[in-house]
Amino acid sequence: MDSRRAPRTVSDPKVRKVGFFTAPPDRSLSSPPDHRVFSFLTSPPPVVDNSSPSAGNSLSPVMIPPPRHSSANLSPLRRDSAEYFPLLLPPPPQPRSPIMWRRRRWGGVLLLLRVACREEKGGGVAVEMQNDQSTRSKSLKEKTTKAERRALQEAQRAAKAAAKAEGGTTPAAASGAAASNDSATVAASEKKGGDRPPEKDRKKEVPQPRMQYDDKSRVEKAKRRAVVKQTEARNRVELFRHLPQYERGTQLPELESKLFELDPMHPAVYKVGLQYLSGDICGGNARCIAMLQAFQEAIKDYSTPPEKTLARDLTAKIGSYVSFLIECRPLSISMGNAIRFLKNRIAKLPLSLSEMEAKTNLHSDIDRFINEKIILADKVIVKHAVTKISDGDVLLTYGSSSAVEMVLLHAHELGKQFRVVVVDSRPKLEGQLLLRRLVGKGINCTYTHINAISYIMHEVTRVFLGASSVLSNGTVYSRVGTACVAMVAHSFHVPVLVCCEAYKFHERVQLDSICSNELGDPDVISKVRGREDINFLDGSSNSAILQLLNLIYDATPSDYVSMIITDYGMVPPTSVPVIVREYRREHLLI
């Protein structure tokens, strides 16, 4: 990772435009590159959502999109399957040369796009894309000039507009697809909205973007390979189409019946997957530990097939397990880091080791990881955090975080006099578990829901929050509602302390809660368990005009966070990239 510190600046500054510009449409190409400027380390890039005419472009909040055509303006296409789409082209605004090649290099896979000539404008125009080998395409790279490419893009956009007008078929490769889940370490860069020669130097060690679920072809492919058959939910909110959403309640029975026929899947991994699916295991640390322990078992039972190397085959197997777990529930950032660590360790195994030794090595590595990064880290966090609790304090916490719970219990054991306010929210109501445990230990507690947060905040002296991850710009990515609590605390001048283990830090940057999130079951919003009298929305979940949205995570900007307590000490939010830089190197978490 340290070899990659260069791209903190824009590599093509003259294209960097921020703000409203009434440029001709082909200049709007420059606007999506602004995404790159802000988010080039982001794995899931901001969504350019084509399928909704009203939403226009869901650009990052900093950007004001240039004026678009009335029909949805579309980003340049990126497809990697050879398909033909007969399209109708409106008369072109500018003259063009007959056949234009447009090439875009993306993630090592080259896409060639060809728009047939204008002379055929009487009828349909075939837009043909081909997936090409990178070697062949390299030779063709010089053929396109920038103007041609821009013209090409213009044509595609118009073509797309026509297609929309004509059929309303979902764009096959709408706002961009990410690298497929099993293209292992080729780091595809972020989604490129712009027509630019890709910067190769940027792409290498950027973590893989998550799969964008509004790309139909990718979703189809993933479905074919899936173990879990999921049906996509209807009535999805447009803005969040890039996130997966499936009908709940359908997978579990089917999976359980398949328990005895799962040849490629190890039973421990299967069990963990089912536990994720049903919600039995919840919380970053718990999920990570469960997953690693399942992998430990899988590695123990693993035997190298003949004519294959242990490293490669085991990595592939782990990859398939990970895909299965993703199908059950999208990975949390802590799990992603743990998987990277494991793959790194497998890759670094010396070739001279026998299979038995290699397996014991990996086993002890995983043990060491769990011990050092999670269990001991929590102890250090508790040690630092209790110094910030003094007698007479009123501490507020939101939801249920394992680290915060340990801090409160330890402070109580040390004999500090304080009381706790537990803030909770529907639909998960996780705070109730925390409340039960705290009251069981004899801590003075108050319980309230998040709608009363501004009422209760004036009596609070400190706010302790947990995090699913802390990103490189200091943004805290945590359970939905955390941002709310942090902002109210900030406006009341109450210091906000976030407790997060260092293995959960991630080098990506996220500016809002939209581009990367997780969608939960929308039905739990419309129903309140045990209260039949207020279930007014029952039965209207199929209505076309009602869309339910149940977000799981949100992003808290760093301005609202006073301090982050990690196993490396108490640091301000601006120091997170320093820790990522210094210690990822040492601990091989890259």
Next chain:
Amino acid sequence: MMELEIELKKASDSLKLWDATSISLTAGCDLFMRYVTRTSALEYEDFNSAKSRLIERAEKFGEISCKARRIIAMLSQDFIFDGCTIMVHGFSRVVLEVLKTAAQSKKLFRVFCTEGRPDRTGLRLSNELAKLDVPVKLLIDSAVAYTMDDVDMVFVGADGVVESGGIINMMGTYQMALVAHSMNKPVYVAAESYKFARLYPLDQKDMAPALRPIDFGVPIPSKVEVETSARDYTPPQYLTLLFTDLGVLTPSVVSDELIQLYL
């Protein structure tokens, strides 16, 4: 070798105990220990050569600290322009060095100096400045907001620089920084790098107390409480830049430096 380390630690602890409230002393001792014991000299077989190496490093550390003031003075010259008005608070030898250097390079500026009760350190500083022929105006501490309009920049020293990038300094610094911030005047801090401490106060009360008796000149009835704290904490958002011997830094870099040094 182990014995020597233990001895050093004992000495450092007793030094710290002498003035438990001084952050720069604590930080300086800690940094000295790290600087000295981090060296590979401890692996030398020959005790004498290891010892001489340690002494060498220690002397170097002392030199660095002395030179620090000169480096800081040089770095800050660019920020003092002709005709500017500088507001200072309390008596800081670093700030004095900065102003001395500016005066010697024939820059024209004037200084507003607060009285700095209860220590009256402002009077000492104004005496020194008068000797340099720098126009000085003395203010009482309450006149800071009144005169802030005419001021171009605020210069303060620091007792300690904490991990968030904020500073701990004489009582009244926070007030001055708040007023300056609300009037958009830059606040510059001049501090040597050995003052960086691994503290992280969340608010004013979160520090070890440092009390100093205040003499009001008239007897006070026993029922009346007096706030005797001698220093306050200025959060990093009110500071513009820190002049240190490591360079001109923004407050968020302090944590970066501390992480690199301590971990």
